[in-house]
Amino acid sequence: MQKQTNRSVKGFILGRPVSFWPIAYFLRKKLHFHFIAAIRFTSVFPHNLWYSTDGGNSFKYNSIVQHNPTGSADFRDPKIIWHEQTKKWVMLLAERDKVGFYTSSNLKDWEYTSSFVRQDIGIIECPDLFQLNVDDNSDNKKWVLMIGGNGFNYGLTTGSSYFVGDFDGREFHAETPVKWLE
Known part of the structure; x- marks a missing residue:
């Protein structure tokens, strides 16, 4: 990843890549994106969009996609998944004692939808959400947070x-x- 030269952005802390099918509509250009990474920075903790057109060998900065409305340092660890039933992207964010859920149809404009609050496990980190088959039955699935x-x-x-x-x-x-798990 090339050095960030925007002086308002102070440096990388954490990000997660998202690998998916071609989405030429994303920037309204004829591009094939192999990865999109939402990266957190040290200044005011916005989440930023970087993309790759070479299979993840290099990334280019696009824009801030989610500002931190809380002002808290605990607004981090973005996880982005595609939700097939709603045809939307879902972003999970660790927000102190809760997981914030946000949705987007274009990976750039995000809407807050809900929170999963847990005050008994301290500061939440690195949320993940995925679906598993129950008893190896692909017709019976459950989500795991x-x-x-x-x-x-x-x-x-x-x-x-x-x-x-x-x-x-x-x-x-x-x-x-x-x-x-431990």
Whole structure:
């Protein structure tokens, strides 16, 4: 990634790539994007869009896609997935004691939709959301929300917790209590 020369942006902290099919509509140009990364910076913690047209060997800066409305340093760790049923992108953000859910149809304009709040696992980090088959049955699927957290309230150390439930493209509904991998 080339050095960022925008003086209002102070440096990289964390980002996650998203790999997907060609989306020429994205910038209204005939481009094939292999990766899009939402990157957090140290100044005011906006999430920025970088893209690659060479399979992830180099990235180019596009724009800020999500400003931090909270002003808190705990507005981080973006995870972006495609939700097929709603035909929208979903971004999960770690926001102190909750996971914020945002949706977008173009990866540039994001709308807040809901939060999954957990005050018993400390500061939330690195949320992830994915679907799994139940009992190897592809017709019976559940969503898993995985969250980095502090397990001291449960006699554990810092680690990965998860919840199994349903996700409608806007809101996650847990069907299980918190479970821990460590």
